[in-house]
Amino acid sequence: MSPWLDAVRWNADGLVAAIAQDAATDRVLTLAWMNREALERTAATGEAHYWSRSRKKLWRKGEQSGHVQAVREIRLDCDGDAILLRVEQAGGIACHTGHERCFFKKLEKDAWHDVEPVLKDPKAIYGDG
Amino acid sequence: MSPWLDAVRWNADGLVAAIAQDAATDRVLTLAWMNREALERTAATGEAHYWSRSRKKLWRKGEQSGHVQAVREIRLDCDGDAILLRVEQAGGIACHTGHERCFFKKLEKDAWHDVEPVLKDPKAIYGDG
Numbered sequence: 001m002s003p004w005l006d007a008v009r010w011n012a013d014g015l016v017a018a019i020a021q022d023a024a025t026d027r028v029l030t031l032a033w034m035n036r037e038a039l040e041r042t043a044a045t046g047e048a049h050y051w052s053r054s055r056k057k058l059w060r061k062g063e064q065s066g067h068v069q070a071v072r073e074i075r076l077d078c079d080g081d082a083i084l085l086r087v088e089q090a091g092g093i094a095c096h097t098g099h100e101r102c103f104f105k106k107l108e109k110d111a112w113h114d115v116e117p118v119l120k121d122p123k124a125i126y127g128d129g
Numbered sequence: 130m131s132p133w134l135d136a137v138r139w140n141a142d143g144l145v146a147a148i149a150q151d152a153a154t155d156r157v158l159t160l161a162w163m164n165r166e167a168l169e170r171t172a173a174t175g176e177a178h179y180w181s182r183s184r185k186k187l188w189r190k191g192e193q194s195g196h197v198q199a200v201r202e203i204r205l206d207c208d209g210d211a212i213l214l215r216v217e218q219a220g221g222i223a224c225h226t227g228h229e230r231c232f233f234k235k236l237e238k239d240a241w242h243d244v245e246p247v248l249k250d251p252k253a254i255y256g257d258g
Contacts, residue, residue: 002239003239004236004239004240017160019148019157019160021157026155028150028213031148031160031210043236043239073236074235074236075232075234075236076234076241077159077160077231077232077234078224078225078226078228078231078234082160082231084157084232096207099207102206102208102211103205103211103213104204104207105204105205106202106204107202107204107205110131110132110172111132111133112133112205
């Protein structure tokens with residue numbers, strides 16, 4: 001019933017990698033994973049949904065933090081095993097660490113350096129307990 | 130000897146996902162995979178190396194096509210399981226299909242549509258046989 005979902009090459013775990021890129025700044029925010037339901041709901045609702053591999057559950061991005069991602073565009077790559085979302089990031093924070101985005105570690109002189117600030121304390125995002 | 134390589138959370142196959150983003154245009158070009166050697170060589174040489182899952186071999190991007198990627202920056206994400214490269218894309222073509230990038234299929238009305246042109250015939254890139 002959904003040929004466009006069948007066109008995705010789901011991996012052995014039924015997942016596909018999904019890149020979220022900020023539609024306003026073009027910055028790459030996150031790499032997450034989607035199962036079929038996550039991609040279907042993302043397209044249907046216009047809000048990014050992912051599959052949490054650690055919690056093994058569907059997850060509407062921002063359901064706890066409020067940092068939802070409004071999806072402006074959904075792309076698939078040439079061989080069907082990667083998704084690219086262009087999103088409007090609520091709160092300007094995509095990462096659970098309170099950084100704007102997950103890619104805040106830069107390789108310099110054979111070491112990873114945090115080169116972007118924490119914008120909000122995770123305790124203030126998720127609560128203390 | 131290489132703590133920065135040990136900081137990467139390699140998956141069960143010894144791989145990490147690597148996003149290549151054009152340093153000039155900010156466009157997301159590809160999602161590929163790296164093993165430890167690919168990441169080490171990328172950092173050492175300043176040219177993107179990946180692991181080809183289909184051919185099961187290390188692959189210097191552009192070794193056949195000439196479409197090498199000069200790496201300007203290497204980033205790691207918050208939980209260590211995704212890499213972001215900022216690259217200068219030789220020839221302006223990252224995709225083996227001859228498109229500028231792999232993400233040329235856009236979801237519109239429940240179907241994927243090719244919305245970006247083929248810049249060069251793959252036969253002209255790779256030869257005819």
